[in-house]
Amino acid sequence: MKKNFDSVVIGSGVAGRGAASSLAAAGKKVAIVEEDLWGGTCPNRGCDPKKVLLSAVEARDAALQLKEKGLHTVPEVNWPDLMAFKETFTRPVPEQTKDSLQSSGVTTFFGNASFTPKQTLQVNEDELEAEQFIIATGARPSFLDIEGKEHFLTSNDFLTLPEMPKTITFVGGGYIAFEFAAIANAAGAEVHLIQHNDRPLKAFDKELVDLLMKQLEAKGVNFHLNIEITKITAAENGFVITDDSDFQLNSDLVFCTTGRIPNTEALHLENVGVEYDKKGILVNGYLQTSNAAIFALGDVLSKKQPKLTPVSSFEADYLVSHLTEKQSEPIAYPSIPTMVFSGPKLTQVGVTAETAADNPNDYELSTIDATKWFSYSRTNEPISTVKIITDKKTGLLVGAACLNNEADELINYFSRMIDQKMSAEELSKKVFAYPTIASDLSYFYS
Ligand SMILES: Cc1cc2nc3c(=O)[nH]c(=O)nc-3n(C[C@H](O)[C@H](O)[C@H](O)COP(=O)(O)OP(=O)(O)OC[C@H]3O[C@@H](n4cnc5c(N)ncnc54)[C@H](O)[C@@H]3O)c2cc1C
Numbered sequence: 001m002k003k004n005f006d007s008v009v010i011g012s013g014v015a016g017r018g019a020a021s022s023l024a025a026a027g028k029k030v031a032i033v034e035e036d037l038w039g040g041t042c043p044n045r046g047c048d049p050k051k052v053l054l055s056a057v058e059a060r061d062a063a064l065q066l067k068e069k070g071l072h073t074v075p076e077v078n079w080p081d082l083m084a085f086k087e088t089f090t091r092p093v094p095e096q097t098k099d100s101l102q103s104s105g106v107t108t109f110f111g112n113a114s115f116t117p118k119q120t121l122q123v124n125e126d127e128l129e130a131e132q133f134i135i136a137t138g139a140r141p142s143f144l145d146i147e148g149k150e151h152f153l154t155s156n157d158f159l160t161l162p163e164m165p166k167t168i169t170f171v172g173g174g175y176i177a178f179e180f181a182a183i184a185n186a187a188g189a190e191v192h193l194i195q196h197n198d199r200p201l202k203a204f205d206k207e208l209v210d211l212l213m214k215q216l217e218a219k220g221v222n223f224h225l226n227i228e229i230t231k232i233t234a235a236e237n238g239f240v241i242t243d244d245s246d247f248q249l250n251s252d253l254v255f256c257t258t259g260r261i262p263n264t265e266a267l268h269l270e271n272v273g274v275e276y277d278k279k280g281i282l283v284n285g286y287l288q289t290s291n292a293a294i295f296a297l298g299d300v301l302s303k304k305q306p307k308l309t310p311v312s313s314f315e316a317d318y319l320v321s322h323l324t325e326k327q328s329e330p331i332a333y334p335s336i337p338t339m340v341f342s343g344p345k346l347t348q349v350g351v352t353a354e355t356a357a358d359n360p361n362d363y364e365l366s367t368i369d370a371t372k373w374f375s376y377s378r379t380n381e382p383i384s385t386v387k388i389i390t391d392k393k394t395g396l397l398v399g400a401a402c403l404n405n406e407a408d409e410l411i412n413y414f415s416r417m418i419d420q421k422m423s424a425e426e427l428s429k430k431v432f433a434y435p436t437i438a439s440d441l442s443y444f445y446s
Pocket residue numbers: 010011012013014015016033034035036037038039040041042045046047048050111112113114136137138139155176263266267297298299300307308309310312341
């Protein structure tokens with residue numbers, strides 16, 4: 001049946017649902033299509049469930065640090081209980097998301113959406129017409145094309161794992177592997193992480209990544225660098241992972257964590273002339289595709305910005321203000337902090353230490369070992385390192401990287417200081433509650 005709307009959004013993740021409900025609030029007749037879990041990756045099988053599992057890791061790590069310093073025992077993670085707790089967050093998400101979209105006036109369709117040559121959208125028996133289409137179909141886990149690839153599990157499986165196995169292996173050393181390695185290690189598994197070159201977490205500061213690996217190694221995580229695996233074989237107990245040389249590893253479970261691929265194929269973009277590459281859909285500065293009536297945002301984009309939740313929601317806000325004619329300028333991204341929620345946490349924003357070291361005439365780089373500072377030593381943290389990058393001409397903060405348990409708080413302060421072009425002198429005049437992470441800021445940036 002033919003149905004007509006002002007805007008039709010494909011995908012109900014952070015990007016799609018944000019755009020759909022705001023367009024409806026602006027008086028547009030809006031429809032949204034979802035083929036799987038309403039709410040998409042972040043609240044169902046991404047950031048939020050991962051962070052619930054991390055809560056137990058953080059509590060256990062805090063107790064480990066204070067062992068014989070006021071605490072006698074280190075608690076054990078009860079995986080089934082932790083999973084049950086996680087499910088109290090994830091279970092209600094799909095229904096709540098759908099209800100909230102409907103109560104904001106958005107018409108919902110469930111099914112796979114694909115474009116027809118008439119520039120309409122086919123969803124089951126329905127054919128949707130619209131002035132604008134907004135593609136927000138996100139990305140899915142990739143699989144290495146090797147012998148035995150059917151044995152790979154993905155991040156979706158890890159986040160619903162009923163039991164923590166004895167041995168667990170992550171192939172690919174990126175965000176997901178480092179975060180899940182910390183979780184599985186705290187939950188008692190023997191953890192292996194295999195990276196095909198010598199540069200895991202490539203987008204992050206190498207020195208800090210090496211320090212993070214040392215911390216994880218000290219907790220028992222095993223790193224295998226420069227290993228290109230070629231085969232997974234089912235064995236009596238679990239699997240055997242091999243390369244073309246003499247690498248061999250037995251593991252109960254093997255997870256492919258080599259990145260995510262954009263959901264473009266099922267859309268039949270060729271029917272509507274929307275261009276894309278292997279990283280995703282190509283857009284101009286207005287998030288408009290090569291078809292003027294079709295826009296795209298979120299993880300499905302081919303873009304240089306990191307594919308993260310706050311980036312998707314920033315794009316949704318931008319697109320809505322552009323389509324409702326409140327914004328005629330191209331999208332201008334603020335500084336985007338990136339973060340690996342491992343043990344400890346690793347973060348980065350702005351100009352990198354590597355760029356600063358390569359351009360000593362332009363940037364001042366200071367590396368600060370804060371391990372013995374009160375804020376970190378009071379919890380007996382094993383390491384706290386912060387890198388601060390300032391512009392030599394203006395003296396202003398332009399970049400920061402942190403490795404410690406409080407890096408999530410620190411990086412948000414540093415990001416705001418960069419965007420607000422706050423000088424060290426202005427910072428020194430602010431009053432922060434003491435003793436807190438914020439009250440240390442002037443010691444880092446002075
Ligand atoms: C394990 C994990 C942990 C993460 N942790 C963090 C974190 O801590 N912080 C952070 O900022 N980011 C994190 N991310 C990234 C973050 O989840 C994504 O950047 C964000 O969810 C992208 O939102 P989106 O709306 O673009 O896509 P999605 O949320 O993926 O939504 C896309 C939706 O489109 C639907 N869809 C696809 N094709 C079709 C079709 N043809 N028809 C109908 N519907 C379709 C999908 O089913 C999906 O629901 C994590 C990701 C993962 C996998």
